Amino acid sequence: MSIARRPSNALRDPAWLRATLLTIALLFVTLFLVLPLIAVFSYAIAKGFGVYVASLVDDDARAAIRLTLLVTAISVPANTVFGVAAAWLITRFTFRGKNLLVSLIDLPFAVSPVIAGLIYVLLFGAQGWLGPWLAAHDMKIIFAVPGIVLATTFVTFPFVARELIPLMQAQGSEQEQAALTLGAGGWSMFWRVVLPKIGWGLVYGVILCNARAIGEFGAVSVVSGHIRGVTNTMPLHVEILYNEYNRTAAFAVASLLALLALATLVLKQLVGWRMRRGVPESEVA
């Protein structure tokens, strides 16, 4: 940061080079990021504000919003608890197979969303390994809400752990040791020392996890069965409306998701800023 502010002639690109690079970069950003963002909102209100609101309060739209919130409310906390536990385990203890565990936690990032859906169909679907047993006990996972929750949890699995592991590694365990020496119990150390210490990192991970959970499409699409009002999440509802040539309604629901993406970017920026200020330089290094 300080490098760029120091006016050193040796580090300055010639004016023609600056102008060329800046133009190309701005064109690229405008074409691929700014224009799509403007387009979502302008298509959404293309037929006026009345149509926009009507598309959002429609029964199917409301059911989709409810389902998306429900799924997120299960997946995100589950992955958060796991993320904290896994990060504690990995950064505070040495044991055999630790590196393997770290790689396995990242595994879902390498799996296509469609394949994430497929594996649950193979396990729980009517022709899957557990399908006959589930049918005999009158339980439904695929083409029902539990399948959507599982698929969403799979694709958002690494987010929290991934944010916390490097942070807790950098922070070290001196404060926890001190708390224990002073007689704190395990849980009281966790609530009073560990949680405040990792706070912003945890929030950062949860924000990313939440954004992906709400917006997941491919994995959910495979396990959902697209039953309107029952197993339709917001992204799936966008798809259905779009394929029915109901473009304005599709973009209206899409604009809600885009607003959420913008909120995520703003929060991410704020929390990132807090994190850099909150941790003293020596501990980051």
Added chain:
Amino acid sequence: MRLRRRHALPGFGLTLGLSLSYLALIVLIPLAALALKSATIGPMQFWHAVSGPRALAAYRVTFGCAALAGAINLVLGPLLAWVLVRYRFPGRKWIDALVDLPFALPTAVAGITLTALYASNGWLGRWIEAAGYKVAYTPAGITVALTFVSLPFLVRSVQPVLEQLEPDIEEAAATLGATRLTTLRRVILPTLWPAILTGFALAFARALGEYGSVIFIAGNVPMVSEIAPLLIVAKLDAFDYAGATAIAVVLLVASFAALFAINLVQLWTVRRRSAEAR
């Protein structure tokens, strides 16, 4: 750390049990179902499923468009990172934040928006078609969508390296009479290569499996503009679980290979650094 004195921190058993059972339940057992399924298919049927003409065409489209999108980002990503780190201009922080938009925007939203922009009556499509080209509903459209979703990877892997770059070397190069362009090419670019390759591999792996942003703009014509993830869905819809599994195994192996390549690059970088330090 210095003393290596083991103050026994609590929670080993609890966190180990919780982490392993949750990992097994959500990730390992379902993935094992895929492995088991592919093992029961039988080599001949597996080979037929993965090497049929429609599958081969889908790989060509997927790998080709993912590589092309990666190549576009390979050039423009580091360029954007350079502009964001080195130049000061109004709105820089906004653009920096906006780079993560493809991570935050749901893929279905990106898909319908890009399609609307590039369709023949869209803001961009109308000019492109007036010039005699077509992007929406062709492999070019797939490339546009994949460029969008993999855009942050190159920028975000190069940016921190640029921020850490010591000015001394550049100053030395300038003192020795190198022009700015020579310094960029001979001094800065070589130190960026590992980050650029890592970003490219991440972008490529992500693009291989991408589904939501592509299916709207692709046209989805078998043999022409059908991506491999869509072929998996098509086979599932036809209750061809064996076929879907076989294609999925091919895709998974390809993304694992791309990520394995990153580890090699990182290993190679560490080796080179320690060799230089010696």
